[in-house]
Amino acid sequence: MSTQGNLEDITIADLIQQNCQARKTARLIVRADGEQAVLFFAEGNVTHATLGDLQGEEVIYRVLHWSKGQFELEPGILAPRTTIQRSWSGLLLEGARRLDEEQHRQNGNLPQKPIHSEVKEMELDNVLKELGDQVNGFITTAVVGMDGIGLSQFTRSKKVDVENVNAQMTLLVKLVDTSVDKLGAGVIEDILLTTEDAYLLVRFLKDRGFYLGIAADRKTAQVGNMRLISKLFAERVAKVMPR
Amino acid sequence: MAKLEQLLQEVRAQLGGDFVSTGIVGMDGISIAGGSISPEFDSTEASARFAMVMKLAAQVSNKIGMGGVDDLLVTTDKVFLLTRFLGNGTYFWGVAVSRNATLGFVRILMNEYADQLWDAIPTR
Numbered sequence: 001m002s003t004q005g006n007l008e009d010i011t012i013a014d015l016i017q018q019n020c021q022a023r024k025t026a027r028l029i030v031r032a033d034g035e036q037a038v039l040f041f042a043e044g045n046v047t048h049a050t051l052g053d054l055q056g057e058e059v060i061y062r063v064l065h066w067s068k069g070q071f072e073l074e075p076g077i078l079a080p081r082t083t084i085q086r087s088w089s090g091l092l093l094e095g096a097r098r099l100d101e102e103q104h105r106q107n108g109n110l111p112q113k114p115i116h117s118e119v120k121e122m123e124l125d126n127v128l129k130e131l132g133d134q135v136n137g138f139i140t141t142a143v144v145g146m147d148g149i150g151l152s153q154f155t156r157s158k159k160v161d162v163e164n165v166n167a168q169m170t171l172l173v174k175l176v177d178t179s180v181d182k183l184g185a186g187v188i189e190d191i192l193l194t195t196e197d198a199y200l201l202v203r204f205l206k207d208r209g210f211y212l213g214i215a216a217d218r219k220t221a222q223v224g225n226m227r228l229i230s231k232l233f234a235e236r237v238a239k240v241m242p243r
Numbered sequence: 244m245a246k247l248e249q250l251l252q253e254v255r256a257q258l259g260g261d262f263v264s265t266g267i268v269g270m271d272g273i274s275i276a277g278g279s280i281s282p283e284f285d286s287t288e289a290s291a292r293f294a295m296v297m298k299l300a301a302q303v304s305n306k307i308g309m310g311g312v313d314d315l316l317v318t319t320d321k322v323f324l325l326t327r328f329l330g331n332g333t334y335f336w337g338v339a340v341s342r343n344a345t346l347g348f349v350r351i352l353m354n355e356y357a358d359q360l361w362d363a364i365p366t367r
Contacts (some may be wrong), residue, residue: 179292186319196310
């Protein structure tokens with residue numbers, strides 16, 4: 001059963017995000033200004049897109065400009081071919097970058113809330129989900145400011161109150177940071193708290209205004225793996241942090 | 244107390260050139276044994292500050308429902324700082340080693356000596 005709607009109610013970026021995150025197999029037809037674009041979703045990605053003679057990624061970047069028009073989403077339809085390899089978040093990021101550039105060129109002003117920033121938030125969420133997949137015994141992860149407020153988080157445990165963990169761990173991180181600084185013991189790279197139930201690892205991000213926190217089950221997690229993953233992902237997180 | 248110092252000397256010998264400092268500290272922040280390679284190292288300040296850190300770590304772990312604290316590892320660009328509770332948690336043991344140290348070995352060494360150090364604390 002198809003779903004129809006208006007682009008004034010939901011943006012194409014949102015349609016792409018929703019369908020990819022839900023890992024739907026579907027065909028999306030979008031009509032605007034006498035043009036018709038067709039996008040296909042499968043296994044959490046946009047796999048193919050057409051607009052007239054145009055195919056592939058460029059179609060996505062064109063339709064992201066469309067703010068008026070109608071769409072029709074029909075589930076269960078597979079793409080006849082695959083012309084897009086880039087991840088959906090990568091497509092939105094690149095599309096947003098182009099939109100930003102174009103708007104900047106046109107009027108010399110940046111949009112009030114850059115779309116680029118929203119897409120970066122999505123990228124950050126995805127990076128944290130990926131991190132979760134790579135840590136044995138993963139419980140939760142978050143990017144947290146030194147004010148104790150989480151910028152982004154991903155958790156697999158319903159028992160964990162992530163906001164509380166963020167706030168409490170920040171208190172500890174601040175005290176350790178101050179203590180180490182006063183003792184002249186260098187600049188902190190990471191902090192690992194081992195408790196009866198969990199390993200709690202904190203790694204400062206480059207500007208030190210934020211840190212990446214990871215909690216994993218003590219019975220199944222490996223400290224070396226956690227430290228390595230945190231090091232690798234801290235760099236990726238820093239790259240996709242909204243500014 | 245001699246036994247305590249002797250055990251710490253053994254640990255120091257096993258850590259060799261990676262050893263920086265060590266101390267057995269009560270939760271009141273006062274050190275009862277320890278040593279450092281640096282005469283400038285302020286063990287009084289280190290003991291007091293890390294007693295506060297260990298207290299807060301225990302509180303935080305309790306508040307977020309992760310159970311009691313076993314140990315804390317801080318990695319800086321200069322050293323590894325390892326602290327762990329001894330016995331019933333009224334004392335903790337801190338060890339600082341250089342970044343060249345084999346971290347896994349230091350942790351094993353601390354596991355190995357923790358109970359002996361606890362038993363060697365004379366009045367508790």
